Amino acid sequence: IAAHRTEAPRADAIAVKLRSEGGAHKMLQVTLIEQDGAAWSASVVASENWSTVSVPLRTLQLSRSIHIPSPYPGLWDYWRESPARRGGPGDHLHVEDLERVQLTVSPNTDGNNAPEVAVESIRLTFAGAP
Numbered sequence: 001i002a003a004h005r006t007e008a009p010r011a012d013a014i015a016v017k018l019r020s021e022g023g024a025h026k027m028l029q030v031t032l033i034e035q036d037g038a039a040w041s042a043s044v045v046a047s048e049n050w051s052t053v054s055v056p057l058r059t060l061q062l063s064r065s066i067h068i069p070s071p072y073p074g075l076w077d078y079w080r081e082s083p084a085r086r087g088g089p090g091d092h093l094h095v096e097d098l099e100r101v102q103l104t105v106s107p108n109t110d111g112n113n114a115p116e117v118a119v120e121s122i123r124l125t126f127a128g129a130p
Helices: none
Strands: 011-021 025-034 039-047 051-056 061-063 098-105 116-126
Touching (some): 011 025, 025 116, 039 051
Parallel strands (some): 011 039
Antiparallel strands (some): 011 051, 011 116, 025 039, 039 061
16 A cells, blocks of 8 residues: 555455355455554455455444454454544545455355355455546
């Protein structure tokens, strides 16, 4: 992101290419985490075939993230809340401040639970780009 800081404000979506393995579908939560710890998430569904799911950045919701690597000595809180000053009216993801991506897989609730999800790529797309 640092190398493309001037173009970052034009980013309008994330494109996730993925598929489920061993079942019909699997839910994947994609979380973009800013330098200040603000986390913005969306869920995408992986199906049996490779597909690219586009998520508009404006639809990302403020969320919590996971302490990665695991908190030492294992007794600290697993979850990290977003900063209290973030997420208010008009607040949004600041792409130029992105620091990392977090992927979280959870069991499906409908009983059709693929055991795995494969992710080929996650990329930003830009307004006005071909």
